[in-house]
Amino acid sequence: MNYSETGRAMEKNNDGILERLFKLRAHNTTVRTELVAGFTTFITMCYVIFVIPGMLSAAGMDAGALFTATCIIAGISTIAIGLYANWPIGLAPGMGLNAFFAFAVVIGMGHSWQIAMGAVFWGGIGFMLLSIFKVREWIINSIPNSLRIGITSGIGLFLAIIGLKNAGIVIGSQGTLVTLGDVTQFAPLMAALSLFLIVGLAFRGYKGAVLLAIATVTLIGLIAGDINYTGLVSAPPSMAPVLGELDIMGALTPEMIGVIVSFMFVNLFDTTGTLIAVGDKAGLADKNGKMKNMNRAMITDGTSSWVGALMGTPTVTSYVESASGVAAGGRTGLTAVTIGTLFLLCIFLSPLAGMVPAYATAGALIYVAVLMVGSLGNVDWNDLTEAAPVLITAIMMPLSFSIANGIALGFIAYPVIKVLAGKSSDVSISVWALAALFALKFVFFGV
Structure with missing residues (x-):
């Protein structure tokens, strides 16, 4: 057998393995289409590896370790959902809940990041159990849509005020609580440019x-001398400063309930909405409208x-940016495996991530806020009994600087x-129970 014949045999064998794993023909897709789709989704969501370490470093966590951890958990979890659920979706630490973690729980409430991470652990355990025992559907169906909209839009407003604060566009004021900063300075101008570029290009x-x-904004900062060049590639920073440092038992206190x-319910609503939206576009619903392997995706x-x-x-949560890969033809878990593999390869780009300034990522935070606040368009504003709780939930998140308080x-x-x-x-038993608990x-x- 010559070289070309050997190559064709290997390719055929690989196609067979991929076909068995992902059922490509049944989903009317090909290996090439799935790879392109995975790369497309990765490009749209890889900004998280630059934004999240900077956001969480405000809570006293090591930025280098966070960069490595973010790349690894995004890679592993996305590959897992591809192999276990055969879904073309990307997972990574969520933007809104990371902001809540750093700025509300740690900075606002004064808890250590180790205890806050313990709360994340228990929230994840709760979410997993709800999915395993299929309680998730009952909760989703019994909680009114208006409150879900209020939570989503409120997180968007919370992200917006954090982005504006990080950029220096909004600053503290004793007389009015907040006021406009000096928008003629370099950082606010660059943050505004970042937002304008994102919106214009996305449109x-x-x-x-x-x-x-x-x-682009990072390059401008580099040329202007506001950023020091530290290189592009290096060995991954150690995860030791954050690995296993959570305080699981310290989070089991009444004030942390x-x-x-x-953490549990926001992830529940966010993930369910994202999976339904992306799964529908990917044609994963059966003739009765039920999503294939939905429970496997939720468990993952x-x-x-x-x-x-x-x-x-x-x-960690599912990213709605996955819809971009679906639009490029992604239909199976091979898309997710591609996304996850690219995230794992990014662990060698820590010097590049370290150069990205806060004003460059502020525009991304505000852009995500725009997308999330858009859900307010689905509120029935003519029904005051639905509209008022939405406004209370949404507006109290940024004003109290706490997602938890807004939800409560x-x-x-x-x-x-x-x-x-x-x-x-109109009030379900689950809403009464949660209202009493809060x-x-x-x-x-x-508080």
């Missing part, structure tokens, strides 16, 4: 709009969250408003 259909904008519930997501906490990264106040407000309006039948938490343990 034109550029898949890597966020990454390109971050790279709301935090654990927030929940497991990744508590495993990520052990590795030193907050809640929204769940308390919803049944009270419904009862006073004579619509108590109310007791405020009464006995404060």
